[in-house]
Amino acid sequence: MDVVLRPINDRFFHEQVLPFFTRAMGDASGALELLASQLGDAQAFTLCQRLAMSALPGGVGSLDSDGWMDLVDRLVFQPWQEGPGGWEVAGAHGGYADEWDEALNLALMVEDPAYPYWDIRASRAVRDSFRLRPPGEQGLASLLAGQWDPFPDFPPDRVFVTQGRGEYAAKERFAFADWAWRPARTVAHWQVNLPRKLERLLAREQERMKLPVLPEREEVLGYWSGRVAQPPPLSVLFSGLGPNAATWIRELGALTLHLRTAAQTKQGLAALVTRGTTVRL
Structure with a gap:
């Protein structure tokens, strides 16, 4: 077993990631739609749309597990910055x-x-x-x-x-x-x-x-x-x-x-x- 440490954008985590996870516990579709509206990152935006379209009413348990894991990995363990079109991944990152x-x-x-x-x-x-x-x-x-x-x-x-x-x-x-x-x-x-x-x-x-x-x-x-x-x-x-x-x-x-x-x-x-x-x- 390994442990990985990554630097994270403090403002992005406070303003987007934490509220998203909180809402997704009971309203995954609504959380995904709101998050997608804040993103300029094409990959994360597409993941949000696909997950929202296939989601059943309820929390994260209603979502496709593979797509959810891909989205979580991108949100938490990639370097984000705010761009003109919304939040986007900012290239290579150290860890x-x-x-x-x-x-x-x-x-x-x-x-x-x-x-x-x-x-x-x-x-x-x-x-x-x-x-x-x-x-x-x-x-x-x-x-x-x-x-x-x-x-x-x-x-x-x-x-x-x-x-x-x-x-x-x-x-x-x-x-x-x-x-x-x-x-x-x-x-x-x-x-x-x-x-x-x-x-x-x-x-x-x-x-x-x-x-x-x-x-x-x-x-x-x-x-x-x-x-x-x-x-x-x-x-x-x-x-x-x-x-x-x-x-x-x-x-x-x-x-x-x-x-x-x-x-x-x-x-x-x-x-x-x-x-x-x-x-x-």
Whole structure:
């Protein structure tokens, strides 16, 4: 299983996508017709028309599942911009993808000061529990696990599922699914706090290794923050923690780069748990 992160147009998601999904839960035809009137993208417009023409009265369950999935994928995971004829897809987009368990491990290393990343069994137990019902206070890790914040007006697992995970508890204002998003203001907040969290992680690693000084500390921080193009070729960081630990510096740099880019361009982030080959997009 992989997890994919995509930058999303914050205004498009707020003004078009979220209201569309909310209305589609009970009135799919009306939601499709309204959305189509706002689109300048020929492919999405055609999908809306075809789905509306074949829809039965009711919500998303009345729609052709293949066409619905194509439309959702285009709305959520493509880069949108407002053009003269309405909202349209804006060419190529960047993104991040990695094996889900490894990406969650990296995110928890940054977000959770109590996460036992050095203990294979204990850290896996934390991740397994995290996926079952992801808490909402662990920033990027919560997003990767599918937790929704802010709480949506519709059950996100009714929009689509890939692994069959999901919960929508209105009284608790808690929701999670195989996909989730965060608005641009949240992404910007994460980016502001990221340097402090990365320094905290290195301090924990220095304590774990019982070193008076952590070698390559500034070089690693420079790479994670984008000031240095490449990580140090050899590092004692995370040594002795298993076969994947040697790549954690580089992988965490790729993840922080995606977060930093989204924040700098004032975009939100969408995450999707899927299946497939590990790639970086």
